[in-house]
Amino acid sequence: DARVTQTPRHKVTEMGQEVTMRCQPILGHNTVFWYRQTMMQGLELLAYFRNRAPLDDSGMPKDRFSAEMPDATLATLKIQPSEPRDSAVYFCASGFGNEQFFGPGTRLTVL
Amino acid sequence: KNEVEQSPQNLTAQEGEFITINCSYSVGISALHWLQQHPGGGIVSLFMLSSGKKKHGRLIATINIQEKHSSLHITASHPRDSAVYICAVTGPVSNTGNQFYFGTGTSLTVIP
Numbered sequence: 098d099a100r101v102t103q104t105p106r107h108k109v110t111e112m113g114q115e116v117t118m119r120c121q122p123i124l125g126h127n128t129v130f131w132y133r134q135t136m137m138q139g140l141e142l143l144a145y146f147r148n149r150a151p152l153d154d155s156g157m158p159k160d161r162f163s164a165e166m167p168d169a170t171l172a173t174l175k176i177q178p179s180e181p182r183d184s185a186v187y188f189c190a191s192g193f194g195n196e197q198f199f200g201p202g203t204r205l206t207v208l
Numbered sequence: 209k210n211e212v213e214q215s216p217q218n219l220t221a222q223e224g225e226f227i228t229i230n231c232s233y234s235v236g237i238s239a240l241h242w243l244q245q246h247p248g249g250g251i252v253s254l255f256m257l258s259s260g261k262k263k264h265g266r267l268i269a270t271i272n273i274q275e276k277h278s279s280l281h282i283t284a285s286h287p288r289d290s291a292v293y294i295c296a297v298t299g300p301v302s303n304t305g306n307q308f309y310f311g312t313g314t315s316l317t318v319i320p
Contacts, residue, residue, distance in 0.1 A: 130308075140294060142308040153307070188251060197241070199251040 099123045101191050101200035109206045115177040118203045121170055122191030129172045130197060131157075131164055132188040140188075146172065179207045211235050214295050214311035221318050227282040229314045231295030234276065235307070242269050242280050243294040245313070251294075254280070285318045292316070 102121045110116055122129050131143040144154040144164035154164060161180070166172045176183055184207050190197040212233045221227050231240070242254040255262050255269040257278075262269050266285075271278040282289055292313040299307035 139312050140296070140310045142310075145308075186249060190251075190253075196256050197253050199243075199253065201250055204249075 101189055101198055103187075103189050103200040103203050105203060106201060107204045107206075109208065110179055111208050112180055113178040114207075115175065116179045116183075116205060116207075118174045118187050118189075118205070120172040120174075120189030120191075120200055122172060122189070123198055124170070126191035126193055126198075128192050128197075129166060130188075130190040130192075131172070131174050132190065133185045134188060134202075135185045143174070143187075176205075179205075181207045183207050210312070211309040212295055212297055212311040214293075214314050216314060217312070218315045219317070221285050221316070223286060223318055223320050225285050225318075227285050227289075227316065227318075229280045229293050229295075229316070231278045231280070231311055232276060233278075233295075233297050233309065235297065235309060236300050237297040238300050239298045240271055240278050241296040241298070242278075243296060245292040245294060247291070254293075282316075287318045287320050290317050 101123055104119045127148050129146040132140050133143055134140045141156055143157045145152050146166050149166040161176055163175045184205055186202045186204050188202045189200040192198055215230045239256050239258045241256050244252045244254050257269055257271050266283045268281040292315050294313045295311040297309050
């Protein structure tokens with residue numbers, strides 16, 4: 098039963114610390130998405146990769162956020178330095194074309 | 209200004225009722241998605257469609273490209289359908305990728 102996995106599932110950290118979230122997409126999928134969900138803003142697209150190349154990261158604050166795909170089995174989202182307003186659930190999704198399968202999310206709390 | 213508008217925001221129904229959730233959008237799209245998010249937080253992609261109608265079990269999704277409108281129907285609703293339903297659209301494909309726009313979601317509660 099192929100599924101998208103994300104680690105960690107929960108992360109509590111202090112303001113100013115670096116946070117790294119990881120995503121393992123489903124084997125064979127050529128697109129990977131990073132989303133952020135908050136009560137205030139709902140779901141927002143942060144970054145989007147196709148065949149490991151970043152296609153769209155316009156939704157991401159560039160000064161502190163970075164997204165990479167070092168290989169086809171791993172996507173990472175880093176926040177450095179983290180701020181309390183980054184507290185949210187971060188979802189990774191993978192797919193083929195426009196179809197998407199979501200991971201369980203990483204719940205991040207920045208104190 | 210929201211590129212994607214959903215209605216209603218909240219919906220309560222009795223078990224067995226026929227439910228309709230609406231989505232209107234203002235941008236050109238390559239596809240429209242209906243997502244389901246259960247109280248536990250997990251998100252499932254229910255449908256991706258660019259024209260016509262799709263059916264999966266008790267769920268039916270329709271889209272009218274000319275009117276920029278989509279509906280999600282649930283027949284014979286059940287308490288396990290209680291969730292937030294999110295409409296999302298992807299803009300035209302380009303070399304720089306897609307634009308994604310999300311509705312704010314419709315919270316559905318189905319009462320036994």
